[in-house]
Amino acid sequence: MNELDQKINTHFQGLVVRKDLVKTVKGNAIVPTYVLEYLLGQYCATSDEATIQTGIETVKEILGKHYVHRNEAGLIRSNIKEKGRYKVIDKISVALNDKDDVYEAEFSNLGIKKVLVDSGTVKAHPKLLVSGVWSIADIEYEFTEDKRACPWILSSLKPIQLSHFDFDGYVEARKKFTTDEWIDLLIQSIGFNPEMFGKRSKLLQLIRLIPYCERNYNLIELGPKGTGKSHIYSEFSPHGILISGGEVTVPKLFVNNSNGKIGLVGYWDAVAFDEFAGKKKRIDNALVDIMKNYMANKSFSRGVETLGAEASMVFVGNTQHTVPYMLKHSNLFEELPEKFYDSAFLDRIHFYIPGWEVDIIRGEMFSDGYGFVVDYLAEILRSMRNHDYSDRYKEQFSLSSDISTRDRDGINKTFSGLMKILFPQGGASKEETEELLKVAIEGRKRVKDQLMRIDSTYPNVCFTYLDAASGKANPVKTLEEEEYFHYYHKTVADGSSTEDSKGGDVPTAALSATQEESSAPAPAQTLKEQHLTFQENQRGISYDSLFGPYLSGPSKITVTDPYVRLFYQLRNFMEFLETVVKHKPREEEVAVHLITTEDEFKGELQRNHLEKIKESSGMVGIDFTWEFDNTGTIHARHIVTDHGWKILLDRGLDIFQHYEMNEAFTFANRLQQYRPCKAFEVTYLRDKE
Incomplete structure (x- = not known):
């Protein structure tokens, strides 16, 4: 272990795991990373090599015995019948059978349905009712002559997620790390080797975590294929869900008016839309309208009733062209489906991650160092949704009066999220605060600059922050604005370029x-x-x-x-x-x-x-x-x-x-x-x- 790994194990003993172990134990089990790390956290959360090796064998044995592969489902069902009781690891979803007034579970891989579940279990774990939850369950088999009765009995169910954590201990341990060490610990927790990334690239990776710790945060990331845009939302946390952009409907996402059932936004902290790009995708107009209202007001309507929810919205998709091509011929939103290529919708996005800056994932980029068991970090982030750190720059800096309320909201939410992730204990220096504020401004500016290209009714905004001590105004530019200044401020309508976009005398x-x-x-x-x-x-x-x-x-x-x-x-x-x-x-x-x-x-x-x-x-x-x-x-x-x-x-x-x-x-x-x-x-x- 290097010095950082030793420090991590000292201050977070039992809460961290060596990140290369996930691949070692995964085999052909198609389960999210947080499921595997939950098991590794039970048996391998140590720096002792002998214990780790024993733990790996234990986890492999558990997966081998109890994880249900679909092609072996028949064998597992037979084991349950012969033994009478058997423990399985599977994704379980529950539905209400209103005819019989009972809750019934369906096991995704095991292939059994209509398994009775008691109301107490459903009340304790309401996400079972929406898209299902990975769980460890004890199943019993009891044959009956009644053809309507299900022979399968659910005797116990435990969702695979952390049951408790010490937030104060987390904050105290954070104080033992420098800012750079803490960032590297978080990057290793995601699964990457921090030595392969620069400071800005690390921050872009960590911005992907903000939807988990900030309520109603709207994030978009468009970029080339293979950069790991959706990984965080499918593998990292039991509180987030990744759905295909083409599979979304109003009832699934918000509310089903026919039965009053609340959709995904009522149960998940982060709802991410995968493969969101694609100009020809068919999108329901009603979905776009209700999504615009939700992203702006945190609420949606169910008939005459208005409901609120806290889920953050994340949109990830692939771009087909280079940045200079998009800036010269259209804009950085050009790949979006036609119905979402709407200035009112885009204006509700708080941050645009420049996916073209994120490197394509290579084998050498994965970490073999120590990081948080992701379920532990997921619970920490979730607990911080109750806090607001958006005012922590205001003693030292202020935003230009030119910046609108909606722009300020986007900047403040991003800044708050980054402060929660990096400085939960407070104590950020003026330079560190300024760095995060500039990143937050840049991400919102990227959205607004493209809106001005799409819709000429948007006024030009000077994204500037002021130093309270000196009174100096500091303008912020996006990186692509610096790189491609000839194209950046052109409008598609007239092909013109504003004078201030020329960037002055740029040296050869x-x-x-x-x-x-x-x-x-x-x-x-x-x-x-x-x-x-x-x-x-x-x-x-x-x-x-x-x-x-x-x-x-x-x-x-x-x-x-x-x-x-x-x-x-x-x-x-x-x-x-x-x-x-x-x-x-x-x-x-x-x-x-x-x-x-x-x-x-x-x-x-x-x-x-x-x-x-x-x-x-x-x-x-x-x-x-x-x-x-x-x-x-x-x-x-x-x-x-x-x-x-x-x-x-x-x-x-x-x-x-x-x-x-x-x-x-x-x-x-x-x-x-x-x-x-x-x-x-x-x-x-x-x-x-």
Whole structure:
């Protein structure tokens, strides 16, 4: 275990589980993750390896004996008949038989129906009446001559979810972790390796949890396939339900007027619509209307009666086009079904997660570290629905008066959700509060900016927050607004672009690949001293666009970077040399000297790689040399040319996030501009020496 895992086990003993164990025990059991982790939490919530191995075998044995596979249902039914009583793990739903005035259960995989259930069980677990609940149940068999009587008897039923938890203990334990450690613990709890994600990417993952801890929160995420958009809503919590977007009806979702039965919003904390995108999907007009009213007012009508509910609404779907294509030709909502492509409906969405920033899930991204048993975290989040943290920025910041009430509601609900998830104990610093406020504003701004493209009656809004201490106004932009400023504020109606969308004087080095006409070096007279800042997950950045124009003409280049040690760092340096080659005349030679530090553990391998780079460089006109400075005195990272430029790099050449480096058939591997970046800064100075 690493230091964080040890800390997690110390402060949350018995409440955490090693996340790779789920795959170990799952086998071919088609059950949600929270069911498996419930069992693992009973037997494997420890850091002792021997206990874990014993627990794994116990859980496998329980699943092998009691989980009902549909193709083995006949065998299980036979076991129940022969033994008289048997324990099963199955999804159980209950319906009221009003003719006989009894409740009857149906076992999804076991295939038995009309099993009598007592009223007390139904009252204790009302979700049995809606879509069913995974449970551990004891079933008995008693044959009777009465053909109307069911021979199956439900003797006990226990839904698979936590029965109690200590919220105060959770808050006290949170105080033992730094903010970064806590974020990593939550990311591991979801099942991902935090080392594979940047800070912004981690926050985007955690925003998916807000519907569980914030009442009536409306969230949408559209993006490419395979990014895990629906996983949180199908696997993570027993309080959320994932339904196909094409299977929704008014009676199922809200209320059946014929029998008065309340729909899903009355029983679940989060109702998520999977595969929500698709322009040609048939949608009932009545559903759209009642959904708009519910999302705005938290209520819906049943005949003459108005009912309220607390369920958050989540919409996830796949996009078919790239972001610049959508911004140039339509908008970021273009994939929605025609009936939902409605400004009044879209205006009720509190946050738009930019799904195109979320990386496609790869095997290496899963965690083998410790995280909360998801059922425990699900109960914690649910308990926080009773709290309101939306005012926790107001002593330090305020929203611009230009921001409407509906926009404020969206921003405040997102901010409140993030504060509950990250700072349940309070105590966030001003910088941390500001970071979450900016994220909340950006997500609502993304919705509003697209609404202004769709419906010209929406006024232009300046999404700005003010620092209470200094009075300084801080405008917020979305990342795609920074990346694709030429297209972002165009309206589909007239193809025009507002003046303020042009972004002022944007330097050549900052242009994205979609905006650059050519990768040819800029004329020497256009080069200037400047400072550029790039956001996490920004794309369209390459060494060619950052350094190319400044590397045209020198005979010697010196690179100082203490972190050119590991394989991926050496590969980055090789790609830097490729940029040098592209921008030098073929008939000329350039000397490139690297100053770095020797790897403490793999120094010999590092030297071998550098020797290979030297051999390869000599064949293309680069005289490559290097030296190790192991004094520990070099910290700055920069590039110096002998024709008068010094480029300061706060991250050195390590500006790209993790990508599939060994996959030859991905463009992120072949072309740098398709890789998401880390947050970094570059300063270009004329070298006076």
